Amino acid sequence: MYQDLSFREKSAWAMGALALIITLFYLADVQPISWRTGEAPPVDRHFIKIAIATIVGSIIIQSVLAARNPKEAEAPADERERLALARAGNHAGFILAFGSVAALLHYLVHANGDLLFHGILISLLVSTIAESALQIFYFRRGG
Amino acid sequence: MGKPPPISNRVRLHRMLAGDMTQAELGEAVGVTRHTIIAIEQGRYSPSLETAFRIARLFDVGVEDVFGWEEQP
Numbered sequence: 059m060y061q062d063l064s065f066r067e068k069s070a071w072a073m074g075a076l077a078l079i080i081t082l083f084y085l086a087d088v089q090p091i092s093w094r095t096g097e098a099p100p101v102d103r104h105f106i107k108i109a110i111a112t113i114v115g116s117i118i119i120q121s122v123l124a125a126r127n128p129k130e131a132e133a134p135a136d137e138r139e140r141l142a143l144a145r146a147g148n149h150a151g152f153i154l155a156f157g158s159v160a161a162l163l164h165y166l167v168h169a170n171g172d173l174l175f176h177g178i179l180i181s182l183l184v185s186t187i188a189e190s191a192l193q194i195f196y197f198r199r200g201g
Numbered sequence: 202m203g204k205p206p207p208i209s210n211r212v213r214l215h216r217m218l219a220g221d222m223t224q225a226e227l228g229e230a231v232g233v234t235r236h237t238i239i240a241i242e243q244g245r246y247s248p249s250l251e252t253a254f255r256i257a258r259l260f261d262v263g264v265e266d267v268f269g270w271e272e273q274p
Contacts, residue, residue, distance in 0.1 A: 064236040133234070136232065136233040138233065138248075
């Protein structure tokens with residue numbers, strides 16, 4: 059089955075899995091602190107850890123995929139792939155916007171800057187997962 | 202999965218007539234990936250007008266010899 063996947067579909071699976079793992083680790087890291095203290099300050103080791111994990115993980119994934127499929131990795135996306143990527147990016151953008159606006163509205167009512175930070179960061183992670191899932195869906199559907 | 206587009210095609214037939222051209226060879230010749238040729242042949246994707254013309258010209262036939270409109274109820 060792996061051989062039947064295009065380079066961009068393999069990339070979508072891998073990046074989606076990375077984003078999902080990072081989101082789960084982030085929630086597992088922050089939630090206990092939040093329950094214990096009632097809030098979790100954003101600018102500390104949690105954010106730095108996920109930022110580094112995202113960058114390093116993305117570089118490793120793209121390097122391994124490109125090394126295994128050098129010809130496909132160099133080729134630009136064709137018309138069907140561009141359509142699928144654009145549709146997925148469009149829907150993911152709505153998810154990010156919805157989550158960000160919800161976090162901002164929460165801030166207006168409760169004035170909790172920590173939750174605003176976490177709300178926007180979680181929206182970003184969820185929209186990244188959704189973008190990968192939607193890319194796979196549109197690649198499978200045909201465009 | 203959504204409703205397939207109402208466009209039929211005979212790409213696979215023309216590939217066979219062109220000496221068993223592979224999907225990868227056809228894709229490379231017209232500037233799309235093998236997976237896009239597979240999606241076109243399976244009726245999951247309707248190519249752009251430009252790609253449709255490229256495919257037809259490659260097989261030295263008219264566009265309507267390769268692609269057709271399927272009336273749906």
